[in-house]
Amino acid sequence: MARIGVIGSGIAGLTVAAELAASSHEISLFDKSRGPGGRCATRRSAFGAFDHGAPGFSAGTAAFRAQVATWRDAGWVSGANEANGIATGDASQHSQPSPIYGVPSMNALARQLAAALPAGVTLCADRQVTAIEPRAAGAGWQLRLSDGTTDTTSFDAVVVALPAEQAAVLLAPDAALADAMRHTRSDPCWTLMAAWSHPLPTALDVYRNSDSPGVLSLAMRDDARLGRTNVDGVASRWVLHATPQWTNEHLESPADSVIAELLRAFEGHLGAGLDAPLHAVAHRWRYAQVRVPRSEPCGWNAALRLGACGDAWHAPGDPDSTAPDGIERAWLSGRALAQQAHRTLSPG
Numbered sequence: 001m002a003r004i005g006v007i008g009s010g011i012a013g014l015t016v017a018a019e020l021a022a023s024s025h026e027i028s029l030f031d032k033s034r035g036p037g038g039r040c041a042t043r044r045s046a047f048g049a050f051d052h053g054a055p056g057f058s059a060g061t062a063a064f065r066a067q068v069a070t071w072r073d074a075g076w077v078s079g080a081n082e083a084n085g086i087a088t089g090d091a092s093q094h095s096q097p098s099p100i101y102g103v104p105s106m107n108a109l110a111r112q113l114a115a116a117l118p119a120g121v122t123l124c125a126d127r128q129v130t131a132i133e134p135r136a137a138g139a140g141w142q143l144r145l146s147d148g149t150t151d152t153t154s155f156d157a158v159v160v161a162l163p164a165e166q167a168a169v170l171l172a173p174d175a176a177l178a179d180a181m182r183h184t185r186s187d188p189c190w191t192l193m194a195a196w197s198h199p200l201p202t203a204l205d206v207y208r209n210s211d212s213p214g215v216l217s218l219a220m221r222d223d224a225r226l227g228r229t230n231v232d233g234v235a236s237r238w239v240l241h242a243t244p245q246w247t248n249e250h251l252e253s254p255a256d257s258v259i260a261e262l263l264r265a266f267e268g269h270l271g272a273g274l275d276a277p278l279h280a281v282a283h284r285w286r287y288a289q290v291r292v293p294r295s296e297p298c299g300w301n302a303a304l305r306l307g308a309c310g311d312a313w314h315a316p317g318d319p320d321s322t323a324p325d326g327i328e329r330a331w332l333s334g335r336a337l338a339q340q341a342h343r344t345l346s347p348g
């Protein structure tokens, strides 16, 4: 049995923690946020909740499909009923690239996964790790935290389950792993959460535009999904995503101008003017989706007992599966790292 520090409790961190704890290892799972989920994110407001990170996901590989089937049986996810979705853009817009979503929200799925973690996992919320350091006395790692303190637990191994750009900083003890992460790029995404007192002038629940460069890549009616709570006085809640190109060009723009431009673009797609929303808040994801993942399932240095997993990684597998999207890659990568680490930590 080994003591392992896992940094990041998104889908990858939750998966690696669950798998390693199931093999009897003892896990401390650190996250800088108050709760788990990372980019499986839901923002609460007086006007209702908004899934402002990943709106959903697909399951292409047999292994992930089997996992999603257990989540579906538990009532944690649903398939989208978005047959009346998808507006203009291009002809391919009638396909649904991310048809599965969390119930009653995307973040609820992550919270269910966290609640189901085996007893050997300790969740350490609100703890941002700033460095992974070798222990002065004896082998093992300790973690430096953003409040200036050090978690002096002696970890036999440490796993970094973060977006590539953030992982690169923490992986400094392994120059090759850090370099691999530094050269993996994520696209940013401005998102807008908006609520209206009346339905919008469209029968559609989803608009996708893969026709980059444009302003909007997605508009999704959040309140139309299974399990969403309705709020008195709010008739429709939408989440809009800007395209990576537009976000890059407006990365430092003030939120007010981003809100105005995304609403204007949405009006253009609807072909109708919109009343001022009751609520409109923009969120900038600096690292939203990985442009080109690495072609390995994860990074594991058996000599240092240091590893990395997450959506930055993907080994081509399953011949009948299309290239997996971010959440599926994060899950596959977390599982792969757990297997590699377990082989090192419990040989034979």
Ligand SMILES: Cc1cc2nc3c(=O)[nH]c(=O)nc-3n(C[C@H](O)[C@H](O)[C@H](O)COP(=O)(O)OP(=O)(O)OC[C@H]3O[C@@H](n4cnc5c(N)ncnc54)[C@H](O)[C@@H]3O)c2cc1C
Binding pocket: 007, 008, 009, 010, 011, 012, 013, 030, 031, 032, 033, 036, 037, 038, 039, 040, 052, 053, 054, 055, 056, 057, 058, 098, 127, 128, 129, 130, 161, 162, 163, 166, 189, 191, 241, 285, 287, 288, 289, 309, 310, 311, 312, 325, 326, 327, 328, 330
């Ligand atoms: C707007 C948007 C749209 C998306 N659309 C889709 C989609 O349609 N389909 C799909 O499959 N995927 C989509 N994704 C991508 C998907 O959300 C990610 O690929 C997936 O959630 C990544 O999981 P992860 O565990 O690798 O990382 P994350 O979810 O990013 O988890 C990392 C965790 O680490 C924590 N953390 C970061 N730094 C530190 C630190 N120093 N110390 C401690 N904790 C730290 C963070 O708080 C976070 O909880 C989208 C993402 C966004 C933002």
